[in-house]
Amino acid sequence: MSEQTFTLDKQPSGGQHEVLLDARDVEVHFPIRRGVIFDKTVGYVYAVDGMTLQIHKGETYGLVGESGCGKSTFGRALLRLEEPTNGTVTFDGTDLATLRGDALRRKRQDMQMVFQDPLSSLDPRQTVESLLLEGMHAHGLTKDKEAAGARLRELLSAVGLPAAALRKYPHEFSGGQRQRIGIARALSVDPQLIVADEPVSALDVSVQAQVINLLEDVQEQFGLTYLVIAHDLAVVRHISDRVGVMYLGSLVEEADSDELYKTPLHPYTRALMSAVPIPDPLVEDRREQILLAGDLPSPANPPSGCRFHTRCPWRQEERCDTERPQLRVVQIDGVPTSHRVACHYAEQIQSGQIQRHEVTATAVDPAALEDLPDVNLQEGGGQPFSTQ
Ligand SMILES: Nc1ncnc2c1ncn2[C@@H]1O[C@H](COP(=O)(O)OP(=O)(O)OP(=O)(O)O)[C@@H](O)[C@H]1O
Numbered sequence: 001m002s003e004q005t006f007t008l009d010k011q012p013s014g015g016q017h018e019v020l021l022d023a024r025d026v027e028v029h030f031p032i033r034r035g036v037i038f039d040k041t042v043g044y045v046y047a048v049d050g051m052t053l054q055i056h057k058g059e060t061y062g063l064v065g066e067s068g069c070g071k072s073t074f075g076r077a078l079l080r081l082e083e084p085t086n087g088t089v090t091f092d093g094t095d096l097a098t099l100r101g102d103a104l105r106r107k108r109q110d111m112q113m114v115f116q117d118p119l120s121s122l123d124p125r126q127t128v129e130s131l132l133l134e135g136m137h138a139h140g141l142t143k144d145k146e147a148a149g150a151r152l153r154e155l156l157s158a159v160g161l162p163a164a165a166l167r168k169y170p171h172e173f174s175g176g177q178r179q180r181i182g183i184a185r186a187l188s189v190d191p192q193l194i195v196a197d198e199p200v201s202a203l204d205v206s207v208q209a210q211v212i213n214l215l216e217d218v219q220e221q222f223g224l225t226y227l228v229i230a231h232d233l234a235v236v237r238h239i240s241d242r243v244g245v246m247y248l249g250s251l252v253e254e255a256d257s258d259e260l261y262k263t264p265l266h267p268y269t270r271a272l273m274s275a276v277p278i279p280d281p282l283v284e285d286r287r288e289q290i291l292l293a294g295d296l297p298s299p300a301n302p303p304s305g306c307r308f309h310t311r312c313p314w315r316q317e318e319r320c321d322t323e324r325p326q327l328r329v330v331q332i333d334g335v336p337t338s339h340r341v342a343c344h345y346a347e348q349i350q351s352g353q354i355q356r357h358e359v360t361a362t363a364v365d366p367a368a369l370e371d372l373p374d375v376n377l378q379e380g381g382g383q384p385f386s387t388q
Pocket residue numbers: 030045046047065066067068069070071072073074231299372373374375376381382383
């Protein structure tokens with residue numbers, strides 16, 4: 001076989017703790033413009049507002065949070081599909097901000113995205129063959145025609161589609177099959193990292209598990225690293241090694257997946273987990289129920305101090321309203337240092353020293369909401385937060 005032949009049997013590097021992607025203090029602020037003649041900037045949407053996280057080679061990092069908290073914008077900023085306002089993204093040792101033109105294009109080959117709605121991300125006028133060849137062609141992977149043909153067949157087989165699919169168009173497939181094509185397209189350029197943005201939320205529940213299993217299979221086969229974005233805690237739990245919980249533009253908690261589900265420490269995470277039904281009726285009766293008051297505040301006008309203080313049942317006067325908590329290791333017996341929480345009072349809440357109190361929902365300023373562009377709908381996002 002020629003050099004153009006691709007290896008489909010790459011194994012994960014085994015370097016579980018080798019950092020592949022390192023995002024530091026990433027911010028993406030979208031200007032809000034007003035006026036036809038004097039196109040004035042009247043404010044900013046603080047979509048991503050201080051995200052720091054590392055993704056290790058071969059792992060799956062799950063990112064969860066309510067609709068509008070900035071998950072997709074962060075995913076896009078990692079791939080530099082969105083220019084960060086501040087912060088750095090280092091991929092495989094290279095600061096992406098230092099790359100331009102061809103160098104950035106080559107690096108992008110290593111980072112691919114799988115979208116929520118494959119139909120809107122697949123050109124309806126192109127056959128599956130031309131969709132898959134497009135990326136390979138752009139990255140110079142089609143010079144050897146025979147190898148490229150073999151690659152196409154291998155890709156289809158890896159995602160469980162017959163070779164005959166190559167001649168068909170996206171509309172001829174079901175939602176699950178289209179997502180398989182989306183995954184094959186991402187794999188076609190032999191990436192290291194895949195950012196999967198709500199990869200199964202547009203699919204029927206019966207098909208979701210198949211696509212999740214497929215993502216896991218190809219991860220092992222191709223030695224991939226994943227960032228899986230979802231509003232569904234169950235999806236993230238199933239697939240992730242580590243999970244980060246995002247609230248209004250930044251992480252509030254991060255831990256190994258099992259640890260986070262066993263011991264959620266941040267009040268926001270506790271509230272999310274408290275909504276997950278537990279199949280054991282005895283446990284179900286005893287479990288903590290925390291109803292979140294009010295909606296997610298507008299990212300155009302985020303609360304001061306701890307962003308969660310307007311909805312937090314453990315909020316403490318002054319400090320919570322004025323000082324923004326950093327993601328930190330907590331001093332709680334049995335909680336590992338890999339479990340980090342952005343709450344001033346995580347220890348006291350866990351020990352019961354600080355008790356819950358009633359929260360009165362604060363109305364979100366409608367004027368601030370008017371400023372928000374309707375991008376979620378365009379991208380097929382905007383689902384309510386789901387825990388099942
Ligand atoms: N291009 C843009 N210009 C202005 N505002 C934007 C743009 N893209 C996103 N936003 C705003 O940034 C905020 C975060 O949006 P984002 O799509 O990243 O959230 P999300 O967590 O992915 O939500 P969902 O779960 O609904 O997909 C939202 O308020 C959104 O309206």
